[in-house]
Amino acid sequence: MKLPDRTLLFGAIGLSVILIVVALLWRMDSRLAATPPPAPAAEQAESPGTPALSRAPAEIPEGNQREVTLFFQSPDGEELREEKRKIFLTETVTDQARQTVRELIDGPQGDLVPTLPPEAEVREVYLAADGTAYVDFSQAFVEGHVGGSSGEISAVFSLVDTLAFNFPEIKRVKILVEGEERATLKQHLDLTRTFLPDMSIVARDEER
Amino acid sequence: MTTLRRNLRRRAALLVLAGLLAVSPLPALDLGEGEVALRFQSTPQGTRVVLEFPSRPAYQVLRERDRVVLTLQGSFRSIPYKSKKFDDPILERFKLDRGSRQTDLLFFTGAEFGSVSSFEMTSPFRLVLDFQRRGAVPGAAPPGAGTPVPSAGETQPPRAPGAEPPSVPPEQAPEVIPVPTKPPGIQVIVVDAGHGGSETGATGPTGLLEKDVTLDVAKRLQAGLSRKLGVQVILTRDDDRQVSLDERTAIANHERADLFLSVHVNASLAKEARGAETYFLSTQATDDESRAIAALENNSLGVETPPASSGLGLVLWDLAQSQYLAESSQLAETIQQNLNEALRIESRGIKQAPFRVLMGATMPAVLVEIGFITNGEEESRLKDGAYRDRIAGAIIESVAAFKERAEKQLGLR
Numbered sequence: 043m044k045l046p047d048r049t050l051l052f053g054a055i056g057l058s059v060i061l062i063v064v065a066l067l068w069r070m071d072s073r074l075a076a077t078p079p080p081a082p083a084a085e086q087a088e089s090p091g092t093p094a095l096s097r098a099p100a101e102i103p104e105g106n107q108r109e110v111t112l113f114f115q116s117p118d119g120e121e122l123r124e125e126k127r128k129i130f131l132t133e134t135v136t137d138q139a140r141q142t143v144r145e146l147i148d149g150p151q152g153d154l155v156p157t158l159p160p161e162a163e164v165r166e167v168y169l170a171a172d173g174t175a176y177v178d179f180s181q182a183f184v185e186g187h188v189g190g191s192s193g194e195i196s197a198v199f200s201l202v203d204t205l206a207f208n209f210p211e212i213k214r215v216k217i218l219v220e221g222e223e224r225a226t227l228k229q230h231l232d233l234t235r236t237f238l239p240d241m242s243i244v245a246r247d248e249e250r
Numbered sequence: 251m252t253t254l255r256r257n258l259r260r261r262a263a264l265l266v267l268a269g270l271l272a273v274s275p276l277p278a279l280d281l282g283e284g285e286v287a288l289r290f291q292s293t294p295q296g297t298r299v300v301l302e303f304p305s306r307p308a309y310q311v312l313r314e315r316d317r318v319v320l321t322l323q324g325s326f327r328s329i330p331y332k333s334k335k336f337d338d339p340i341l342e343r344f345k346l347d348r349g350s351r352q353t354d355l356l357f358f359t360g361a362e363f364g365s366v367s368s369f370e371m372t373s374p375f376r377l378v379l380d381f382q383r384r385g386a387v388p389g390a391a392p393p394g395a396g397t398p399v400p401s402a403g404e405t406q407p408p409r410a411p412g413a414e415p416p417s418v419p420p421e422q423a424p425e426v427i428p429v430p431t432k433p434p435g436i437q438v439i440v441v442d443a444g445h446g447g448s449e450t451g452a453t454g455p456t457g458l459l460e461k462d463v464t465l466d467v468a469k470r471l472q473a474g475l476s477r478k479l480g481v482q483v484i485l486t487r488d489d490d491r492q493v494s495l496d497e498r499t500a501i502a503n504h505e506r507a508d509l510f511l512s513v514h515v516n517a518s519l520a521k522e523a524r525g526a527e528t529y530f531l532s533t534q535a536t537d538d539e540s541r542a543i544a545a546l547e548n549n550s551l552g553v554e555t556p557p558a559s560s561g562l563g564l565v566l567w568d569l570a571q572s573q574y575l576a577e578s579s580q581l582a583e584t585i586q587q588n589l590n591e592a593l594r595i596e597s598r599g600i601k602q603a604p605f606r607v608l609m610g611a612t613m614p615a616v617l618v619e620i621g622f623i624t625n626g627e628e629e630s631r632l633k634d635g636a637y638r639d640r641i642a643g644a645i646i647e648s649v650a651a652f653k654e655r656a657e658k659q660l661g662l663r
Contacts, residue, residue: 119523119622120598155520189452189460190517191529191619195603225606228452229445229495230514230617232606 106131110142110208113200114154119192122200122244125150135211140167157200159186173213174236175205181220189228198231199240206239214238286328291661296382297341298661306375311368311427318366320355341381369433373480434660436653438482440502443468444514447492452517454629460515463632468513470642479650499610510611516619524628525598526589527619530578531571532602570610577614584648592644
């Protein structure tokens with residue numbers, strides 16, 4: 043072997059080690075912040091890192107990133123439209139899902155309109171064996187929400203559609219706030235149910 | 251002096267008035283001439299007779315051995331039938347027996363006749379007689395017919411005093427048929443002003459609160475609906491206070507309301523979002539699908555299942571509201587059309603969503619978002635009383651159309 047190749051190999055190994063350490067620290071940090079999982083999730087949920095449920099992503103991107111499709115609102119609030127993002131190709135679906143929800147909270151970069159309050163935080167994402175993802179938000183998810191039927195529908199379905207679209211393991215979504223089930227977000231949608239994705243409110247290609 | 255004279259004048263006026271009343275003892279009945287309508291409708295459960303009057307007459311319904319006699323005070327020359335034969339084992343024929351001061355309508359019953367019940371409807375006043383087939387559950391017979399419940403004293407008109415009492419077979423005393431308190435059709439409407447109290451709802455750019463707009467529009471709806479349709483309107487809140495969603499639905503169910511209208515003002519982070527939206531509960535094809543379809547087919551007014559609307563097809567199926575989805579969608583469509591026309595704003599269409607306040611309602615139920623408080627232009631329009639009146643007017647018109655359609659389907663118009 044020539045010397046430059048060996049340097050490259052060591053460089054790659056070094057970079058991987060750094061990335062793994064960063065990822066581990068990140069997970070530990072969020073675990074410390076999170077309260078114990080809620081009762082329904084605790085029974086069936088995949089804890090982050092459970093090898094049985096972790097999987098290779100649907101598309102293999104370059105390096106350690108993958109592309110996800112986020113759904114935000116159109117300027118008239120009538121439909122959802124997509125924006126692409128890159129997330130880290132971490133080991134578990136739940137961690138990738140959590141990164142995706144964070145991107146959704148951070149809002150669009152183009153002409154689209156946000157659907158979630160920017161001050162909201164995703165505390166944890168759990169995935170049950172039946173394909174139900176439990177997304178646990180901070181109280182700011184409710185407090186910062188604009189209200190209205192339209193506002194609630196765009197918030198809930200941008201989340202549900204985004205998760206189901208990017209992660210085939212996620213069939214439906216249940217929203218929790220501070221680890222608890224809530225009756226409604228702001229007096230409209232029933233949050234005690236699990237939501238199936240509704241792609242009928244997503245703009246088709248020719249309408250974009 | 252002047253006081254005394256005024257008193258005398260007032261007393262004289264009262265005397266004249268009393269005299270007039272004495273001369274024409276039944277002034278209301280004379281108004282009815284030329285305007286009484288009589289209709290018959292045959293249903294699988296029996297035969298329904300509807301009499302429409304310009305105003306409520308004094309009447310009594312008596313059941314005799316082989317006939318039911320409706321006695322009206324007054325001559326009612328305008329009743330369009332003298333006699334009529336039916337090809338019907340429940341109701342064989344009808345005969346009019348007109349006296350000078352009272353009119354008997356004789357309904358001769360057939361071999362399969364079981365029972366008769368009656369109820370009243372208003373705007374216009376209608377008296378409905380349901381002749382039920384033997385073995386049919388009384389009251390359950392024609393769709394939506396109320397169970398005959400003995401009415402309170404004040405709703406029962408006085409027995410027409412009078413000539414030629416109907417011949418009574420000695421073995422059976424005539425049975426007075428009471429008027430039930432809850433007739434079918436749209437009689438009681440619950441209007442729900444969204445949010446309230448510390449739960450303010452959405453806020454406009456200049457600080458207009460959703461809870462204040464919904465309360466004011468709900469009150470306008472209450473006034474207009476009771477004035478124009480003669481229906482009873484109950485508000486889930488009539489002041490600024492917090493009422494839980496489940497309690498709002500419970501009020502409607504407890505009052506046995508025929509319609510539930512929830513009034514809201516929309517909000518969106520999309521500042522350009524504008525226009526009204528009307529929602530009814532969404533359903534989802536799940537394991538419950540067959541039950542759902544059965545419920546739609548058996549819905550109370552017998553209307554057909556509407557074509558699938560655009561919108562959100564969601565997870566859960568709520569059985570309470572599921573029986574009324576066809577009617578709820580019909581009402582939502584009418585309201586949305588009228589709101590778009592009245593406000594000249596683009597259609598955002600009717601939509602379906604799993605709204606908690608609609609889930610448990612045991613009657614047709616819709617949620618109307620009358621505009622976007624987060625849109626600066628709509629917020630300022632929503633502050634205007636005339637604009638609120640236009641919104642209320644469009645909804646009232648829609649309810650009137652829905653009510654008329656429902657009553658036609660029940661054979662009541």
